[in-house]
Amino acid sequence: MSKYSRSINPPSFDVGAFVDRFESDIAAYTRSPQAVATVNGTAALHIALKLAGVKPGHLVITQPLTFVATCNAITYCGAEPVFVDVDRHTLGLSPTALEHWLDQHALLDESGRCVTRADKRVISACVPMHTFGHPVDLDGLMAVCGRWHLTMVEDAAESLGSRYKGRHTGTFGALGTLSFNGNKIITTGGGGMILTDKTLGRRARHLTTTAKKPHAFEYVHDEVGYNYRLPNLNAALGCAQLERLDDFIAAKRALADRYAAYFQGSPLQFITEPAGCRSNYWLNAVICEDRPMRDVLLKATNDQGVMTRPVWTLMNQLPMYAHCRRGELGNATWLEARVVNLPSGLQGARA
DSSP states (O other): OOTTOOSOSOOOSOSOHHHHHHHHHHHHHHTOSEEEEESSHHHHHHHHHHHTTOOTTOEEEEOSSSOHHHHHHHHHTTOEEEEOOBOTTTSSBOHHHHHHHHHHHEEEOTTSOEEETTTOOBEEEEEOBOGGGOOOOHHHHHHHHHHTTOEEEEEOTTOTTOEETTEETTSSSSEEEEEOOTTSSSOOSSOEEEEEOHHHHHHHHHHHBTTBOOOSSOOOBOSOOOBOBOOHHHHHHHHHHHTTHHHHHHHHHHHHHHHHHHHTTSSSEEOOOOTTEEOOOSSOEEEOSSHHHHHHHHHHHHHTTOOOEEOOOOGGGSTTTTTSOBOOOHHHHHHHTTEEEOOOOHHHHHO
């Protein structure tokens, strides 16, 4: 039995004992009322957005500095992303930029919905992403979302084990999602998780299990559902991995300390956790002085067999999202030109 285990999720969906246990363990670890395991993090975010009320034709505000899955999940709902700038100190969605964009482009209609001034498109949700495991400014974002009647869905794919003011990321919004992809801090090979309350958790479990009504032997489905549940075999790996999560985080943080000491006084700025937060340091990164320095660093390290990578291309620069609405993206553009990810595997952390 896991040290995190507690009886939270009803084992009535016949997906396997290890799935039930993994869900309960994650719920206990994050202190989320419910946790629902999915086949990957993108599937988790897709269903979370549907449960948040995102419908075809809606707009969903998110950040341009993110992995493409964030925007793909929005698109799966028939909605369209709106790109708002990030803060440099968190790398995540900026409450100030969010408020500014809404003040300029949105209003609350007579029914209290947030809609665009220009064409009355419904803006139904806001999706911040905890970049590289560093928590965003959740207090600020929740305040803005509350004023504008937006449902916040946290993309916490990279931040398992990260905490904002002592509370686990992914548990502040109406829903949050995790990823257990092969490159994450713990892995199930592939997999994801929805964190939410008990009511939405029941709906998530139903939708991800092909919307099959519980029955001893009949196959009755009462709405369009999704074959998104995590296989039992993968969940078994997740249970074992979770037992070592605290050790993995300690190793990641020790590696971050070594990097911070190494780069102190150099022209490269090591990215550290925001004040009041405890990051899992899933990926370590530095900020170069400019793009030419970034390019020199990337070439020199990779020529020597040291695998460094630039940050993602901004979502608004990808062909399928180039038409999307966006605010001023000065910080995101500045970071894209300068950020380099460093080797961050656990082997390096233990060396």
